[in-house]
Amino acid sequence: MDLTYTFEQQAFRAEVRAWMDAYVPKSPLEHYDATREGFEAHRAWEATLKSGDWGMVTWPTEYGGRGLDLIQWLIFEEEYYRAGAPGRVNQNGIFLLGPTLMEFGTPEQKARFLPPMASGDEIWAQAWSEPQAGSDLAGVRATAVRDGNDYLLSGHKIWSSRAAFADWAFGLFREPGSERHKGLSLIFFPLDAPGVTVNPIRKINGHVGFAELFLEDVRVPAFNRLGDEGQGWHICMATAGFERGLMLRSPARYQVAAAELAKLWQARGNSADPALEADVIRAFMNAEAYALSIYKTASALMTGSKIGPEASTNKIFWSELDIHLHRTALAILGAEAELLTEPGEHDWIDDYIFALAGPIYAGSNEIQRNIIAERMLGLPR
Amino acid sequence: MDFTLSEEQQMFAETARSLFADTCTPDHWRRLMEAGQSRDPARWQAIVETGFTQLLLPESAGGLGLGELDFALIAEAAGSVALPDPLVESAGIASPMLAALAPDHPALADPSATIAIQHPANPFVADADSAAAIILHRDGQAFVATRDQVRLMRRDSIDPFRRLFAVEWSEATPLGTGDWNLALDRGALFAAAQGLGLAQRAVDMGVAYAKERQQFGKPIGSYQAVKHHLASAQVAIEFARPVVYAAAAQIGQRDAFSQARISHAKIVALEAADQAARTSIQVHGAMGYSWEVDVHLFLKRALALTNCWGTPAFHRARVAERLFSRPAGPDQTFAREAA
Numbered sequence: 110m111d112l113t114y115t116f117e118q119q120a121f122r123a124e125v126r127a128w129m130d131a132y133v134p135k136s137p138l139e140h141y142d143a144t145r146e147g148f149e150a151h152r153a154w155e156a157t158l159k160s161g162d163w164g165m166v167t168w169p170t171e172y173g174g175r176g177l178d179l180i181q182w183l184i185f186e187e188e189y190y191r192a193g194a195p196g197r198v199n200q201n202g203i204f205l206l207g208p209t210l211m212e213f214g215t216p217e218q219k220a221r222f223l224p225p226m227a228s229g230d231e232i233w234a235q236a237w238s239e240p241q242a243g244s245d246l247a248g249v250r251a252t253a254v255r256d257g258n259d260y261l262l263s264g265h266k267i268w269s270s271r272a273a274f275a276d277w278a279f280g281l282f283r284e285p286g287s288e289r290h291k292g293l294s295l296i297f298f299p300l301d302a303p304g305v306t307v308n309p310i311r312k313i314n315g316h317v318g319f320a321e322l323f324l325e326d327v328r329v330p331a332f333n334r335l336g337d338e339g340q341g342w343h344i345c346m347a348t349a350g351f352e353r354g355l356m357l358r359s360p361a362r363y364q365v366a367a368a369e370l371a372k373l374w375q376a377r378g379n380s381a382d383p384a385l386e387a388d389v390i391r392a393f394m395n396a397e398a399y400a401l402s403i404y405k406t407a408s409a410l411m412t413g414s415k416i417g418p419e420a421s422t423n424k425i426f427w428s429e430l431d432i433h434l435h436r437t438a439l440a441i442l443g444a445e446a447e448l449l450t451e452p453g454e455h456d457w458i459d460d461y462i463f464a465l466a467g468p469i470y471a472g473s474n475e476i477q478r479n480i481i482a483e484r485m486l487g488l489p490r
Numbered sequence: 491m492d493f494t495l496s497e498e499q500q501m502f503a504e505t506a507r508s509l510f511a512d513t514c515t516p517d518h519w520r521r522l523m524e525a526g527q528s529r530d531p532a533r534w535q536a537i538v539e540t541g542f543t544q545l546l547l548p549e550s551a552g553g554l555g556l557g558e559l560d561f562a563l564i565a566e567a568a569g570s571v572a573l574p575d576p577l578v579e580s581a582g583i584a585s586p587m588l589a590a591l592a593p594d595h596p597a598l599a600d601p602s603a604t605i606a607i608q609h610p611a612n613p614f615v616a617d618a619d620s621a622a623a624i625i626l627h628r629d630g631q632a633f634v635a636t637r638d639q640v641r642l643m644r645r646d647s648i649d650p651f652r653r654l655f656a657v658e659w660s661e662a663t664p665l666g667t668g669d670w671n672l673a674l675d676r677g678a679l680f681a682a683a684q685g686l687g688l689a690q691r692a693v694d695m696g697v698a699y700a701k702e703r704q705q706f707g708k709p710i711g712s713y714q715a716v717k718h719h720l721a722s723a724q725v726a727i728e729f730a731r732p733v734v735y736a737a738a739a740q741i742g743q744r745d746a747f748s749q750a751r752i753s754h755a756k757i758v759a760l761e762a763a764d765q766a767a768r769t770s771i772q773v774h775g776a777m778g779y780s781w782e783v784d785v786h787l788f789l790k791r792a793l794a795l796t797n798c799w800g801t802p803a804f805h806r807a808r809v810a811e812r813l814f815s816r817p818a819g820p821d822q823t824f825a826r827e828a829a
Contacts, residue, residue: 110499110559110739111492112824118491122821180491187820361820368818375814390806393813394733394754400823401493401732408493422728425721475714481724482717486697489712 112404114184121177122184128161129192136453141198141274142316148232148274151198155229164227165203168211172219173227179407183361190361201271202226202233206279209295209348213336221332222297234272234300236280236322237345239265244476246281247289247342251324253282253296253334260334262298262327270470272320273309275300281341293341295348297333298324314462349472350416358427360400363434367396369455370438378441388437395430399423418484421477428467428474435461491824493732499560506567509536514571516784519651528574528651529620537577538602546586551593552601558676559738562683566734569687569763572787574651576617580604582680584625587673591632591665597623611674612798614654618642625668626659632668635659649790675741675749677799678756682734684795685759689727689766692788696720696770699777716773723769726762734759745827750812753805760802763792 114122138154139147158164159173167182168174177185197203207226210219225231242248251264262282272278278300284292300307304327309317336344374389402423410416438457439446450456468474482488495503513533522530537543545561547553565578584605588595597603603622608615610627618624619642626633626640640659647654697720700711710716737755740748767789771778778785796802817825 110494110496110735112736112739114491114824187823191820364818364820364823371813371818386810387806390809390813393818394758394809395729397751397754397823398729398733398758400820401736402729404491404823405493405732405735408491412494419728422725425725426729475718478718478721479714481721482711485724486693486717486720488697488700488717488720489709 118180118184121181122188125163125185125188126192128163129188129194132157132161133192133194137193138195140316141196141271142312142318145274148198151195152229152232154195155197155199155232159228164229165207168207168223168227172211172223179411180404183359183404183407186359187361187364190359190365193365198271199226199229199232201235201275201279202231202277205235205348206233209344210335212347213340213344218332218335231277232271232275234269234275234278234320236266236269236272236278236298238268240267243268244473246345247293249281249283249293251280251282252285253294254285255331256328258331259328260296260331262296262304262324262329264324265321266324267321268310268319268470269322270319272300272307272322273317278322279335281345283341284339287339290342292339293345294338295335295341295344296329297335298327298329302327302329304328313465314459350420358423358431360396360403360427363396363427363430364400366431366434366460367393370434370441373438373441373455373457385437385440388433388440392430392434392437395426395433399427399430402426418480421472421480421485424471425468425474425477425481428464431464431467432461435464493736495559495563495735499563502556502560503563503567505540506542506564507570509540510567510571510573514573519572519574519784519787522574523650528576528617528653530575534575534602537575541601542577543581543601543604544585545581547589547598551589551598553589557738558679558741559735562679562734562738565680565683566687569684569689569791570691572651572688572691572791576604576606576620578680578684579607579616579677580621583607583609583673583676584621586676587632587668588623588625588634588665591668592634595623595634597621607673608657609673609677609799610670611677611800611804613656614645615642615657616655617653618655618657619644619653624657625665626657626662627668627670630667630670632665632670633659633662634665635662647790647794649787649794651787651791652794671749672744674799675744675752678805679734679737679741679752681795681799682730682737682752682755682759685756685763685792686727686731686734688763688788688792688795689723689730689759692763692766692770692785693720693723693727695783695785695788696723696766696773699770699774699783703775710773719769719773723762723766726758726765730755730759730762740824740826743826746812746816747822747825747827750809753800753808756800756805757802757809760792760796763788764796767792 138150141148141151164173166175166177166185169176239249253260253262279297281293282296304325306323307320309320312318370392541554542564544553545556549555561582568578584607588605589598597605605623606615606618606621607625608627624635640657642655645654700716701709703710734755737751770785774783777783
């Protein structure tokens, strides 16, 4: 164990910091879920990132990356959040589908899909849930009917994050007549393909963060299927592993928020409220613990380990720490907590509302606790 | 940057785990409790033979010259059996302190001898009655005494294996200014490491019982209410362990950052132990409330360790000192004070 950065790692941090100082927009962009303009402003930011070769630093160079290791990725993320850079509008692509494509895709699929993903030219939504298949994802009913070298996709997807404005979606579809975990395939489809209807759904903050999708005989080439026919469940679980394990929520995000919270406490806090101060300290410790855990995981992955069911502990921990941190901020703000913020102010209230989604998406925390109990602890199903 | 344990460290930890698993079974606990003892001579001999008692001593003093991370792994293993013997305080805190002040002290030359320590953070001295030497504290100065130079008054702990003593003394050998802060850091760190072991064992006991105990025709571990209790305890352990290991690796920094990390580790590892023990008792139901089921040993040890080597309030204040007076943020995770 050596918890110091090498000279090269320090130089890399300085390189990222200098670039972010020069290029991160000085005033925040409109949220990508708020309007089409906000979405496109974030796409333009992805192009700017790509111009600096920062699209997805861990990917091989031939797919638009830099071939960096996971410690460098963490350093990149730390500097990214430290600089207050815009949210990654393509996170469904670069953090979830991308790593899965890297593992299961053919060379042709990687060449076709990864570079425009890294550059933001193609922005991805996910299409997993259905009205009757949420936590019980193996209950999906949408079908993929083979027709020569194509599939015809039909069904009803819902809670598809980014789908209101995105270009592509990936989803689970089943062979007609198949049941549960069998007969599922992971298939990509353009959201503007004939037969796709996108109905935006407003979130509790008023943004159109997700959508429901109706598919009627949407024709896509079999080339758009990731992995073998019927392998969809297995691939989907691998994607969920990335989602819960390492990629989806950078510790840096919470470390920035915890540092801001400490400043808020120092500026606005009532020192006669030691319980609230204890919450500020707790939020800091939680963010630090999550960061240390991710460094431990990254180091283990670099020495050949795989992400296992313990990834589910991450998802519980970051989603709960996020809510606790923001509740603490609102408690410090007191009667002003409910006020909508002006542009440029730290938007504690909206970040709190966003945090409330954490225990629900990417597999609810109830499901995560089942996974921990059954696959880590070995309790019976 | 490398957050992995070396093969040698993993081997040491495995040696400790298997030694303790073999020599500190529930039968061993019961025999000691009936005898009112906290030391098992055969087990202590086995511990001495592994070199654990001299692990932190420099090689020049006949020790292994290893570091706090190595010892933390052994303390974690000790926690997983609620080890009754005074290994952690003697070998992890008192021996290296005495070695720094009086490298030629005869108690250091005998690997089977134990050393007790009176520290300003603790009102009582553990295992003073069996110690070959007792480090004493007065106005920042360190002294060393033998048992016959001090008056020991036993204070009974709810933890049957903790032998606590109030110590009165007037004459002892002066050792000069003691590094009480380092002793406190080691004490807090190794208490945290024991907390990890206590916590994991408590969860494991709860899991084993929940798999076996049937109600409504099914193992109670198949019910989500039970599963989620145990899963939550496991989450607490998973996010305490990296903090403890990082704290151990960074203890040598001796600055506000490393001290805050030790304090963080102490707080969350003992919280995890407390949560896990209470969860395990709840999962065991009425059995968990019985003396016969050993979970109570873990509850009691967690309770004791939570409040010695610095209370949670003391350690929270050290984290606050770091948070409010030093830079925080994602580039400060491994920060150190500029030399």
